[in-house]
Amino acid sequence: MLPAGGLTRGLVGLALGAGLCYCAYRILAGKGRGKKKELVTGGSLLERVSNMTVVQSVQSGGAVQMENIPTSASNLEPHHLKALLEMLESNVNDSSVLKQALVTLCNSAAFSAKHDIIRNFNGIKIIGRFLLHPCPIIKTKALNALNNLSMNLKNQEQIKDFLCDVCNEIKSSSLNSEVQLAGLRLAINMSVTNNYHEYLVDYIPCFFTLLVDGEEATKMHTLKVLVNLSANLSMTTALLSSKAPASLSNLFGSKTNRDILIRAMTFAANLSENLDRQQHSNGQCHYEENSLYALLFRGQTVFQRNLVALLQHPDKDIKEHVARFVCPQKLN
CATH class of the missing domain: 1.25.10.10 (Leucine-rich Repeat Variant)
Known part of the structure; x- marks a missing residue:
């Protein structure tokens, strides 16, 4: 099985080489940026x-x-x-x-x-x-x-x-x-450091469900929690092995609200980079068919097809976030 980053880069390279050139340029311009929390x-x-x-x-x-x-x-x-x-x-x-x-x-x-x-x-x-x-x-x-x-x-x-x-x-x-949103706001702040991430592990599938069913404010708050978790390398396996609904792929569509899409791509890019590092050091883990890993990285997924389409997105910031996902080696 190919590593996640290589599989995705191969798919996108076949589809839109020109898009990758643009994205690589944008990535090099932003080289050295850390993961945002x-x-x-x-x-x-x-x-x-x-x-x-x-x-x-x-x-x-x-x-x-x-x-x-x-x-x-x-x-x-x-x-x-x-x-x-x-x-x-x-x-x-x-x-x-x-x-x-x-x-x-x-x-x-x-x-x-x-x-x-x-x-x-x-x-x-x-x-x-x-x-x-x-x-x-x-x-x-x-x-x-x-x-x-x-x-x-x-x-x-x-x-x-x-x-x-x-x-x-x-x-x-x-x-x-209001209770749900207030709880998510507190979870955002409590996940800024890595100190308490383990308290949230059991609720990761719930967060994925909120990304599918929630309104825009709920999606935004939930993604902020997940971005914070994905910035922690030790949380990679817990996130990727968690059960994820198939409709979660729709979050990465070109019609998604810009701010939500950027955070969703940040979340995915963090995981892709972490996965590459993890595979180099620890080998490959086994992930179930209904896991987030399968949804993002296994085979030619809906997510990967959406990724190709996003390379044609008119917003340069979204293109840059897509490039960070498909070209993680540029950031090392």
Whole structure:
């Protein structure tokens, strides 16, 4: 069996030699670029803290009496944050109160100076337990708060304990729902480093399903997670051996949204380069017929036919990403 890169390059070379020349030129111009990873910052700081709902004089079953909370998230002092977290920990049943408290903590967590304070008050664990709350709105607000807190590496060490809960919410929540999107945003940030990739392995088939069934926002978020995973050489076998629906090939069609297509090609190119390195060092692995490997690399696949067509795409950036896939040796 031919290596994946060689098989694809042979097919494309027969079809469009001229296209390869153009692509090789573009690749040489960009030589030395590393694999890009995705990060979600949640927009500008102003967007994250404007129009926030503020908790005012909240009582929680008589157990905790809240003082007035400042109207600006930047003005929240440590004792304000502690009071909010104590209120959340006191088993409040009022969903509107929980929502207000989580939104206020989320907006406060937009400021990096608050990250350590919230963590030191056991805030990550307190917020994390709301991932199991029955109300989707509460789950979403908790995920948003953890997402802002995940910009801190020390916070990620605690957030990792909730990654399985996050992925279960991504898998089980309604397709394209706010809960699902919030969970994917957190998964993006938690996959920027290689530290927690193993927590996501069991959910790779779910991510592939979202690429087929999801709306554009869901596809984009999912691809950002997968691009981060594919940048890690040690994740190559797990990704390529995962079950992938045959219709996933359609993602690489010329009619796909440009930004989605570029990320899909980045994902495929990362895997192709990793596979070449892996085969040179470890030999070839065995992959099942319904695996991502079979869909991308085995025989003359729909994906490879789409790849040939993309060499004629009018967008030069897409051509460059296709060239990176079919000519990985140019990047070494």
